Amino acid sequence: MIFLSRSLNAPVVSNMAWRMFGIAAVCITAVMQWWTPAVNTYPGDEWLRDRFTIMHASDVPENRITMVDIDETSLVKIGPWPWPRSKIADLIEHLLGSYGARGVALDIFFSEPADEEGDARLAMLAQHGPVVMAQVLDYNHTPLAIGNLIGGIPANKQTEHSGPVITASGFIGNHAGLIHAKHIGNIGFVPDADGVLRHIPPMTEFHGFLYPTLSSALFNCCAHNPNTGATSPIVDLFHQKTRSDGFMRVPYQHHLSAFTIIKASDILELKAPSVFVKDKLIILGSSSLNLSDRVTTPLSPSTSGFLVHASVLSGLLDAQAGIAPVNWPGKLIATLFSAFVACIAVYTFPRLSALSNSIILGAASIIWLLFAYLICQHDNFFSPTAPLLSNLFLLTMAVPYGWQIAQGKSQRLLGTLQQYVAKAVVDELLRSDLKDPLAPRQCYVTTLIADMEGYTSHVGNLPIEDAATLTRDFLKCLTEPVMAKGGTLDKYTGDGLVAFWGAPLPVENHADLALDAGIEIMNNLRIFNTTRKNLGLKPIRGRIGIESGLAMAGDFGTSYRSIYTAVGDSVNVASRLEDAARSLPYDIIVGEGTVKNATRHKFKFLGERVLKGKDHPSKLFTLEVSE
Known part of the structure; x- marks a missing residue:
């Protein structure tokens, strides 16, 4: 269970920032509409109007x-x-x-x-x-x-x-x-x-x-x-068009x-x-x-x-005939359009990628140009470029901010994940095209559960410092092979660990990698026990259960704490197999799912047993390790 801590204030601050970006975008349009200079329009307004005039001219x-x-x-x-x-x-x-x-x-x-x-x-x-x-x-x-x-x-x-x-x-x-x-x-x-x-x-x-x-x-x-x-x-035309x-x-x-x-x-x-x-x-x-x-x-x-005089006269004649363009509230339409785009941006920016948000803003700008093309005939005073500048503000300010937030979040998650997953896996995650590699998904994994037998008897009479040293050294023997074989360290269980292969990235030979790690763990424990024997200490036995099957792996939790873990029947079976090793003379007990998926290992059939929580007997195997 990989714990990914979350700040309670971060979502609130981020949501407030998005709202502020939206409000600022609307304010840009509103200011350019309602505080337009009497003589000089804003840059680009007349150029854009000229293009529309050419398109409108009949x-x-x-x-x-x-x-x-x-x-x-x-x-x-x-x-x-x-x-x-x-x-x-x-x-x-x-x-x-x-x-x-x-x-x-x-x-x-x-x-x-x-x-x-x-x-x-x-x-x-x-x-x-x-x-x-x-x-x-x-x-x-x-x-x-x-x-x-x-x-x-x-x-x-x-x-x-x-x-x-x-x-x-x-x-x-x-x-x-x-x-x-x-x-x-x-x-x-x-x-x-x-x-x-x-x-x-x-x-x-x-x-x-x-x-x-x-x-x-x-x-x-x-x-x-x-x-x-x-x-x-003249009254109608001049009043509508005179600055x-x-x-x-x-x-x-x-x-x-x-x-x-x-x-x-x-x-x-x-x-x-x-x-x-x-x-x-x-x-x-x-x-x-x-x-x-x-x-x-x-x-x-x-x-x-x-x-010029003919154009004005034609406008007067159109007004007299009742066919002149009706006056529209262009300023209000522009401001409402920017408000609509801002609302969409506030919703989509925290949820979509920077590229997707840029495409949305580009599409909104094209739609606005169509609106502005229609409005220009009906309102001589609104600023057609104002909503475009609001969109440009969102593109240059909000999109990079969203990208920065997303990158920061990903780096924090992956930084935490790197403590539990091999660096090669983290690097592959960064290179992958998975939209959200930590999102819960169903996948085929192999789970390895390892534990120290008789932990209490080994540390019961030891000082706290010595008990902590023993625990750390034992966990090191378990952890190094898991990381070396590209496994995901789910959690420590005090005197043991849970690891799995196949998530967050799919691994084709996940069963063989888990078995390789199990063998390396036992090799490490033999070396560890040789050192203890030389010091006059009792040897320590480690038990391992390994099983493969479907599981749901991903980032689970609440706003208070998030975990990356795998849950499913195969995970539970691996735990039961590790427990079954108590009464068997074998340190590694392997389930039928792993045997079916392994391609590089040989196994010895140990018989069938009804595992805890199961209604039917399960086949138990162990590895045949060549000396």
Whole structure:
């Protein structure tokens, strides 16, 4: 019986540590969700969102919006930029008159006057037609005032755009001839720190007035019907997507290829199919590199700037049609997911291997990426990387801790086991692929039980020191052969021992090894008795019983004390055989099971006897040892 002591406090401390790891993982996600910085997201959030944006973006045609592009071909046909204002006026008149567009927004501003006739026509269109002019509000914190700032809603009267707004530091407006334009939109923007345009200001404050972005100005001008009594889609969209710093995330729901793009020269030459323009909302811009209207977006490292306005306008139209993504509580979902993973980790980490736990965390991370992919369309403010960082924390902290605990436990168990098992067996245990080598299992073993005959008579009159020395020397004669033959020392029985072969590792020739050990024990006792005879002391007889059969071997016990032992009928028979040697002139008595399993030894049949606790007689044998 190998005693493996267990600390009462160790499981409590270990369980508390696992709970703390789980709580810490949940806190990481919660902090990253609920204490997100106003402007700068956590590392990796935007990169991951960009990947999701690319995956989400659709090529399904956006038939409500048409882009009129002043492209390289148009510049070659019509002439280099800037075009005469009369050409711009012709372009707008064709779109509204000949083609029947619902409205036109210009992603172009005119800070200086040009040809008088063209400017006059452009001014009339801007004042009386469904035309949205552009102006640029600047956010670089340097005073800037070029041209004339047009329009604006008094901030104290503003009701529809009640969300946070950003304050501009300057502007680039249009020339004085356009100051009576009825609709005006801001085309100023600030890219993120990495140069990618993900956010725009839906509403900007400057000197007490509020100025909408170009897309919302076009929507209010030509798409929104305020008489329906319904909530404005601008309110719904902007409130869901605007950060506390006044910037909203651009809903890049479509690739550029999903939008209808018509060359400006085709409109001027009346060559464009009217089906692509009639009743459409038109954004007039440029993809020409010569005009430098190129931006980096999550969808492309270089794309036309009017894609940004078209994307926002498409989002407003979706909200108006009731098909915009419904807002989800992404922060709460992320926190609950991390809590669920933490609960699984607290349960599995103390029970499974480091590799298994790593696989579980990897699978949880993949599942979260699927969740995050779905949530990103519905929540613009949650951190998609937070649960991944929580899982990384568990992987880098909890998994090594669990591995360290498991290694420490194994080393302690094996260190204790090495006192009772041959070093070669311990080394083999360490090399084995057994998941838990000390777990109880049924196995075929050979048990050897040895004892000193007449122990009381030998030590009864001896001083304590001498009695202890005799006992130690006798046990040494028994123990050394057991360990040398790779046996497992189960326990000492005061003046004897119990050992077995075949556990914790299976041994093919367990019967022969036990018999070899029995022979060596008797040889040691002969030498031991020769020494005693020379000292004038009585010889000591040792008795041995050996039997083979099925037994259950493993780590048994409670939280107070654990033992490694073997129990079973064959173990009991070995004990009865050792006891039977009292009345026989043979020191080693062998059972029938061992005789059947031995391959290198010869035996002498001693007859049959009903052993204690048995109903039927058992065959008894002894070894035939050649001199």
